[in-house]
Amino acid sequence: MAGEVLDTGVSTETPEGILIELRPAGLTPRLYAFLIDQFIRLCILMAIGTVATFMEGVGMGLYLIIAFLLEWFYPVLFELSRWGTTPGKRALKLKVVMDTGLPITPAASFTRNLLRVVDFLPLLYGFAAISMLTRSDFKRLGDIAAATLVVYQPQPSSKITLESIAPLAPAMALSPRDQAAIIALAARASRLTADRMDELAAIAAPVSGDAGRSGPEVTRRVLAVAQWLLGRR
Amino acid sequence: MTPLQFEQQYESDWQELERGLTQLRTGDRKELAAVAGGQFAALYRRVCEHLALARARSYPAYLTERLDRLTGDAHQVIYQRKEFGLVRLKDLVAREIPQAVRAHAVYVWIATAVFVLPTIVIGLLVYFRPELILSVVDPATAAQFEEMYSDDADSIGRLRTADTDWMMFGFYIRHNIGLAFQCFAGGLLFGVGSLFFLAFNGAFFGALAGFLTERGLSSTFYSFVVTHAAFELTAIVLAGAAGLRIGHSLLAPGRATRMQSLVAAAREAIVIVYGATGMLLIAAAVEAFWSSAQWIPHVVKYSVAAVCWIAVIGYLSLQGRRAR
Known part of the structure; x- marks a missing residue:
């Protein structure tokens, strides 16, 4: 660890x-x-x-x-x-x-x-x-x-609301920690600017098979993987 | 199992626990047993399991956080310690306070000595050399004390109105209880603060007594102080003893760490402070409404004072001895 x-x-x-x-x-x-x-x-x-x-x-x-x-x-x-x-x-x-x-x-x-x-x-x-x-x-x-x-005092955190994206199976096997990181990234999507989101998604790009690339399309695909990890099919 | 399936499967449990919690929070003091069909504790344990599972499986943050909050809130409710109410108060007065005082008898005796010795020494010094009072208070205050206890009409309590009694009651509560709390809190400075406040208050009281006795005002003064002194002086000594207990725990923690030793000592000492606070409330009432009443003959006052002293000492040394 x-x-x-x-x-x-x-x-x-x-x-x-x-x-x-x-x-x-x-x-x-x-x-x-x-x-x-x-x-x-x-x-x-x-x-x-x-x-x-x-x-x-x-x-x-x-x-x-x-x-x-x-x-x-x-x-x-x-x-x-x-x-x-x-x-x-x-x-x-x-x-x-x-x-x-x-x-x-x-x-x-x-x-x-x-x-x-x-x-x-x-x-x-x-x-x-x-x-x-x-x-x-x-x-x-x-x-x-x-x-x-x-x-x-503990504060409630926002629930993930990204219903519009179709789920996408990850391109590689993910450990529980990695899964948690991707889902946490998706949970923060609404609170980050688009540019920052693209930057962060580029780091996680391997999960959607987009290693080395970045941009709004990659971001969308990473978020789609998050949907899949959350159990949507 | 995916997080969403997990959520769907157990959602009803979580909602029921949430409902139970809101019911407890908003409902008019509903009993724990009556909530969630009497299954509150079982429900809580089940949700704890869900949380453990969710953590082990690295489920998304929103899910674990929700379960975190849910179990956290339920935990607070289930393990709440009820230390309020008349039953607890009765326990305190009938057993715990006198027992705590006896358990700390050594500290009480040390505190008594630290308070009484300066009283006697300074008292005698001021009695034989009255000008020494000026090293304790300024001349104006000394004159004011003399006037307060003099025999003329403006002196303390002489035909005082009920209004003034109430004002003095407030004053005594604020001043005297604050003083006792200082004696206690000073213990945190390795006991030095408690020793200082005890000795200082003893010296001040002694100086006042010596000065007024020398001025020939002893009958007014002693008949005034003797009754509430039973409660007030005892309470100050007790608060000081509680402070010494805390100071000693820091200086000689024994086999515990200093922090652990301090926590344990504070838990024991605070019971003594409860006792001191109660006594000071009595003292303030007596001082404001009884001691100041000059129309009461001195014989009655001294008799009542004797009863009070015997009652206080008897309470601290005998009450709560028999095992229940």
């Missing part, structure tokens, strides 16, 4: 013996998510503050309690909700899960968010940034202690 792929993906095995692929999110998307969350917190606090000024002592007490809850439990609340993620992370399609890929437990959520104080040190999340930048799974200190990961 090919050498080790340079990748930050983490895979965990389930009891059913299948691998679950997790894609940890790095510093930048997490920073954006944090800023969005921070903005939301600020808005809530200002809204409550405005109302509280009309309520004297009780309002002030309420304001302080909500400020406390926002400060420490805003992420906990959202991580344990049905969303499983804060609005900021949701906007960037991120999610906090356990190392095993399972939903985050209350204890882990509590831990990672209380230890945020240390991540904040010495200033402006310095330790968190250093930790994230030096680890391949981008954990901050709280994540390490709580055994959690911030990952991208």
Whole structure:
């Protein structure tokens, strides 16, 4: 097989013996998510503050309690909700899960968010940034202690839609990996420019017996082979 | 078998699993057992097999990705750990918290010493040389403390309105619980942070007590603090002990790696932090609504305080000992 792929993906095995692929999110998307969350917190606090000024002592007490809850439990609340993620992370399609890929437990959520104080040190999340930048799974200190990961939520990929081409039997025997590559190329056809598609198809040209040639016709034939590989006859 | 044939053959299974998942997600808290004709788990395992087959046969990406997502979602639902609810809370309060505290008795005693020793030393120092209070707080704050606990009408709690009680409740929650959380989180700095926050808070409390005693305000001050101190000081010590547990796991991981040791320690320590948080909520309520009520005779206050101290210590040392 090919050498080790340079990748930050983490895979965990389930009891059913299948691998679950997790894609940890790095510093930048997490920073954006944090800023969005921070903005939301600020808005809530200002809204409550405005109302509280009309309520004297009780309002002030309420304001302080909500400020406390926002400060420490805003992420906990959202991580344990049905969303499983804060609005900021949701906007960037991120999610906090356990190392095993399972939903985050209350204890882990509590831990990672209380230890945020240390991540904040010495200033402006310095330790968190250093930790994230030096680890391949981008954990901050709280994540390490709580055994959690911030990952991208999986997105559905586009289905292959090339109904109009008549299938064509490949001109040579193809290994499963080669088959997968041809089909993956067909799946990307709609998202590539015609010229780039021709270039890529030229590399795969041997499968349709067109080795050494290129052009729209070759591309069409390679895509036809992909149809055949998908099971159309 | 070609990918398309494979897809056709098992499509119905996948759609049923998808239906079950949406039902669970949108349905009003449907039970797992009621979904997909009670066959959810079996269906999930079957689709896992399909995924393994699809991967082994290098089927096209869209197919494996779809199965990936499907099994991933189902996996999250099936292995979800339910740690919510009143049953879990009851378990925590009735057994887990006091048991966790006793299991970490060494850390609790160390934290107690680190908190109490500075309290006594600084307290005595300030008592005999009151000007030393100025090395802890600035003159304005010192004057403010003196005024707060003085015997005149503006002093703390004297005929305070319900409004102010509520405000102070909010203040105590925010300030004190935040402080305890710092004591805990500081443990991640190899325990140094916890030691620092414990000693610092002890020293501050000691300085305040020494200063006010020297000013002859001891009756107002002690009758004010003694009740909620049972919960608040204990909670701070407990949070510090939890932090020390984490720090120790990093310094001396034993046979595990430092990371594994940290994860295991955090899992145990967080139970103690739950306990500390609960106590601080009680402390904030007591401090805002009971301690500040000056119309209550001191005898009553000291009696209630004694009951509280006995209750807290008894709870931590005796509760949850009997095996169920």
